[in-house]
Amino acid sequence: MIDLDIVIPVYNSSLNVSSLIERLNSWANETTYKFQVIFVDDCSNDNSIKKIISEPKAFEYKLIQLAKNYGQHTATAVGLSKSSAPYVATIDDDLQHDPFELENLLKMLIHEDIDLVYGVYQKKEHAAFRNFGSSLLKRILRLAGLNYNMVTSFRLMKSKVTKTFKNTSVTSIIFIDEYLTKIAKNQSSCLVNHFSRKEGQSNYSTWKLVKFALKIILFHTAIPLRFITRFGLVMAIVFFMFGFYFTYNKIANNVPLGYSSLIVALFFSTGMILLSLGIIGEYIRKIWISQNKLDQVIILE
Structure with a gap:
């Protein structure tokens, strides 16, 4: 019986696949857990698939090939959907996550009866810009009440x-x-080592990381909508007060309204439009959440 499924999304990793499988073989020969590896190829355009098939393995495996490049998170989700073991892990394909570290995650998950454990890095072996961007994104998400401080791609559940x-x-x-x-x-989280990439460069370029961060903020938080709504409300209130002031001056002091009144009316109407767009956006966001099943009721047992 398989105790553990390990999901590994693969994309253009022909330089690392042999070393990865060799390391998995070493762990298979030492661990008491029987595991299966689910390789999910995210439409690689190198020899990753051939390397996966040809390398000798001391463990069972599945190979899933996606029709086009959907991205690491979708590939991981596909792998999770094909898992059947009582415990499921996810690791990267570049050996920055050592399979031997799964022993510590398994001990924590089983002994402390935890549903999900993240392997948190003692020291990140990413570029300084990537570490800074990750830290900044997590700070922005905390403003929306979302705490993803311990989230990494090294998971056990x-x-x-x-x-x-x-x-x-x-x-x-x-x-x-x-x-x-x-x-x-x-x-919960468990401290693990994070190793330098063995071969090649990361598939995440700076631009891809920026796009990924923007997508998370736009599609998985309400920060932009709330900003538009609140900014529009503030503008409407402020320029309504200005309008009241100019109207009072007109009545009390017979001051001509002129150009100032036009500007106040323009900004007040702009504020109301932004407020209305924010409210409409909230309803559209609820539809998007429902379509992506983020609001579904999950019956665990």
Whole structure:
């Protein structure tokens, strides 16, 4: 019986696949856990698939090939949907996550009866800009009441946490951890080592990271909508007061309204438009949340 499924999204990793499988083989020969690896190829255009198939393995595996490049989070969700073991892990394909570290995550998950454990890095081996961007994004998300401080792509969870991906067909996903953290009742983190990439460069360019951060803010938070709504409300109130002031001057002191009144009316109407757009946007966001099943009721047991 398989104790653990390890989901590994793969994209253009032909330089790292051999070393990754070799490390997995080493862990398979030492650990008491029987595991299966689910490789999800995200439409690689190198020899990743051939390397996965040809390398000798001391463990069972599945290979899933996606028709086009959907991104790491969607590929991970597809892998989770195909898992069947009581415990499911996710690691990267570049050996920055050592499979041997899963022993510590498994001990914490089982002994402390936790639903989801993240491997938090003692020291990140990413570029300084990427570390800064990640820290800044997490600070922005905290403003929206979302705490993703311990979220990494090194995860271990009970099978019930993956249930939302098994009930229906998987659609394109921007940020998988919003789904996981909503389902997992008990969450924790475990310190792990983060290693330098063995070969090649990261598939995440600076521009891709910026786009990914913007998508999270736009699609997985209400920060832009709330800003528009509140800014519009403030503008409407301020320029309504200005309008009241000019009207009072006209009545009390017979001051001609002129150009100032036109500007006040313009900004007041702009504020009302922004307020209305913010309210409409909130309703559209609720529709988007419903379509992406972020509001569904999950029955765990």
